[in-house]
Amino acid sequence: MAETTKEMKVVFERPHALLPVVTNYCPGCTHGIVNRLVAEVIDELGVEGKTVGIAPVGCSVMAYDFFACDMIEAAHGRAPAVATAVKRVHPDNVVFAYQGDGDLASIGMAETVHAATRGENITVIFINNAIYGMTGGQMAPTSLPNQITQTSPYGRDVSKAGYPVRVCELLSTLDGVAYLERVTVDTPKSVRNAKKAIRKAFDTQIAKKGYSLVEVVSTCPTNWGLTPSEAFAWMRENMLPYYPLGVYKDVVADGYANAAEAALDRAKDCPLVVPSEEGSNS
Amino acid sequence: MCAHVPRCGHYGGEVEDMAEKVLMKGNEALAESAMRAGCRFFFGYPITPQTELAAYMAKRMPYVGGTYLQAESEIAAINMVYGAAAAGARVMTSSSSPGVSLKSEGISYMAGADLPGLIINVQRGGPGLGGIQPSQSDYWQATRAMGHGDFHCIVFAPSTVQEMCDLAYGAFDIADKYRNPVMILADGMLGQMMEPVELPKMIDPKTLPEKDWATTGHGDKREHNVINSLYLTADHLEKLNQARFEKYARVEAEEQRSESYLCDDADIIVVAFGASSRVARSAVNTAREQGIKVGLFRPITLWPFPKVALEETCSHAKAYLSVEMNMGQMIDDVKLVVAGRAPVEFYGRTGGVIPTPNEVLTKIKEMQASLIGKAGE
Numbered sequence: 001m002a003e004t005t006k007e008m009k010v011v012f013e014r015p016h017a018l019l020p021v022v023t024n025y026c027p028g029c030t031h032g033i034v035n036r037l038v039a040e041v042i043d044e045l046g047v048e049g050k051t052v053g054i055a056p057v058g059c060s061v062m063a064y065d066f067f068a069c070d071m072i073e074a075a076h077g078r079a080p081a082v083a084t085a086v087k088r089v090h091p092d093n094v095v096f097a098y099q100g101d102g103d104l105a106s107i108g109m110a111e112t113v114h115a116a117t118r119g120e121n122i123t124v125i126f127i128n129n130a131i132y133g134m135t136g137g138q139m140a141p142t143s144l145p146n147q148i149t150q151t152s153p154y155g156r157d158v159s160k161a162g163y164p165v166r167v168c169e170l171l172s173t174l175d176g177v178a179y180l181e182r183v184t185v186d187t188p189k190s191v192r193n194a195k196k197a198i199r200k201a202f203d204t205q206i207a208k209k210g211y212s213l214v215e216v217v218s219t220c221p222t223n224w225g226l227t228p229s230e231a232f233a234w235m236r237e238n239m240l241p242y243y244p245l246g247v248y249k250d251v252v253a254d255g256y257a258n259a260a261e262a263a264l265d266r267a268k269d270c271p272l273v274v275p276s277e278e279g280s281n282s
Numbered sequence: 283m284c285a286h287v288p289r290c291g292h293y294g295g296e297v298e299d300m301a302e303k304v305l306m307k308g309n310e311a312l313a314e315s316a317m318r319a320g321c322r323f324f325f326g327y328p329i330t331p332q333t334e335l336a337a338y339m340a341k342r343m344p345y346v347g348g349t350y351l352q353a354e355s356e357i358a359a360i361n362m363v364y365g366a367a368a369a370g371a372r373v374m375t376s377s378s379s380p381g382v383s384l385k386s387e388g389i390s391y392m393a394g395a396d397l398p399g400l401i402i403n404v405q406r407g408g409p410g411l412g413g414i415q416p417s418q419s420d421y422w423q424a425t426r427a428m429g430h431g432d433f434h435c436i437v438f439a440p441s442t443v444q445e446m447c448d449l450a451y452g453a454f455d456i457a458d459k460y461r462n463p464v465m466i467l468a469d470g471m472l473g474q475m476m477e478p479v480e481l482p483k484m485i486d487p488k489t490l491p492e493k494d495w496a497t498t499g500h501g502d503k504r505e506h507n508v509i510n511s512l513y514l515t516a517d518h519l520e521k522l523n524q525a526r527f528e529k530y531a532r533v534e535a536e537e538q539r540s541e542s543y544l545c546d547d548a549d550i551i552v553v554a555f556g557a558s559s560r561v562a563r564s565a566v567n568t569a570r571e572q573g574i575k576v577g578l579f580r581p582i583t584l585w586p587f588p589k590v591a592l593e594e595t596c597s598h599a600k601a602y603l604s605v606e607m608n609m610g611q612m613i614d615d616v617k618l619v620v621a622g623r624a625p626v627e628f629y630g631r632t633g634g635v636i637p638t639p640n641e642v643l644t645k646i647k648e649m650q651a652s653l654i655g656k657a658g659e
Binding site: 019048050051052061064065067068069070071072074075081082083084085086088089090093094110111113114 | 369507
């Protein structure tokens with residue numbers, strides 16, 4: 001056996017940052033893919049030893065059993081606040097939060113917006129599958145208009161339940177944000193692209209450029225009542241038009257060193273923000 | 283970024299590492315002392331009447347290499363405390379009654395994940411938005427229901443600015459020793475009044491023992507650490523809760539603190555904590571001058587309630603009077619100790635009203651008259 005191993009080249013193996021355990025994710029769920037991509041990026045960067053992950057309430061709540069780095073389970077929606085403090089205590093740690101749509105865009109919206117606007121040097125992996133998975137398929141802040149869920153049994157009526165939140169678009173207005181991209185993982189090509197985005201988000205954090213978030217448009221075959229392949233088809237047909245893929249903010253591509261420099265430029269007409277050399281605002 | 287950041291005021295530029303005596307507000311003493319205990323992380327949200335504490339932290343923290351962060355909400359603030367505690371730091375937050383209610387979820391998570399940290403409640407009148415005047419109406423919340431689930435906060439009740447300083451200084455050691463959240467239950471009167479205070483020596487947090495359970499990054503040197511309060515198997519969760527209550531039994535055995543003032547020969551024992559104990563002490567002194575055998579029993583730990591010391595008074599005391607700035611909350615704990623052996627009466631003002639020594643004295647005299655009446659029957 002050992003001899004055979006020697007002769008054969010390893011072309012695919014479990015990332016070290018992912019523990020050799022069976023996850024609790026449903027068949028066809030995209031969490032498994034995204035967990036793996038995060039772990040691959042941690043491996044490639046060689047930062048497992050200084051990474052702290054935070055997984056709050058939702059289907060990914062038990063990610064502390066899956067990732068090999070130090071992990072914190074947080075209260076529903078509060079991962080950005082927890083991540084903020086971990087990063088403030090150990091600025092050289094790599095800190096990521098792994099959050100679903102209900103967690104990030106509903107109960108945790110305040111924490112999300114404020115961690116972003118403070119420009120916390122953290123990375124958020126945001127799984128948007130337009131439904132509450134763990135509690136059995138209730139309407140999420142990102143559920144589409146007319147989408148049928150357990151708590152919108154006649155379809156999401158926007159006149160009563162309002163409209164879905166587009167997280168990348170919303171956060172792109174905030175000065176503390178360095179990098180935002182929306183990806184999906186429905187094909188090998190899109191998985192590779194998602195990994196590139198996650199890698200870039202981690203790189204952004206390590207280079208202390210500001211807040212980074214990657215939104216992964218995902219599926220929930222179980223609660224959507226579809227097979228995994230049907231779920232991807234539904235996602236492509238309905239979610240991607242509402243949540244277009246792409247880069248929503250990249251301060252480096254815009255020619256700035258980091259989010260702070262971009263913010264300063266946007267506010268350059270404000271004398272308090274940019275005091276003159278002579279100190280005329282005294 | 284701003285051109286003019288004010289950097290003045292007392293405790294300007296230098297780090298004080300020697301003990302020294304100064305005049306300070308209670309809120310400021312809590313803050314300075316916590317910093318001297320090695321706390322370098324403060325997360326809070328503005329609320330009256332704890333304002334001076336956060337303002338003091340904002341001014342001072344940059345000079346000790348610490349972090350003051352104004353959170354977006356009380357909820358975020360306590361979850362930042364959770365995160366910093368998970369990362370192994372000495373960390374605190376402060377608030378006042380309505381804000382503490384918002385923190386209760388996070389405090390429960392801290393207890394469930396066995397995380398140390400200091401929460402200060404500078405109480406005001408309630409319920410709801412209530413008022414901004416001093417109150418003790420969060421006694422039940424602090425000692426009974428600081429959040430959902432089976433757990434206790436260790437709760438200290440200072441009555442002077444010096445004691446605020448001393449308790450804040452020691453609170454982190456207790457929190458770390460038991461890996462449990464600690465609360466200092468103060469009130470708007472203690473927070474805002476000025477008294478001379480001897481400040482303790484500055485502790486460099488780098489000299490504190492490392493926490494091998496903290497999520498600091500495993501550094502390829504150990505298994506990964508997990509901070510968590512989720513246990514989906516009922517048997518497992520039950521065992522963890524039982525183990526935590528064994529810890530609480532140790533806290534009850536080792537950490538009860540109280541002050542007994544003129545209690546040895548007292549017929550009437552006034553039980554009061556914090557601000558109301560100052561009023562009660564004046565009333566006791568006046569009553570003594572008038573020949574009434576009355577003493578003051580002052581719990582310093584509210585949880586664990588100082589049962590052992592109060593029990594000692596039960597051999598001779600003929601009546602108890604609980605004096606509180608609420609509608610009668612600590613009286614429950616007094617009754618649990620006295621257990622029907624003597625009457626336990628109550629005098630309190632609420633809604634932010636502070637009782638006067640005269641009101642308490644009048645109540646003591648009524649009780650004395652009743653005792654004499656009974657003795658004559």
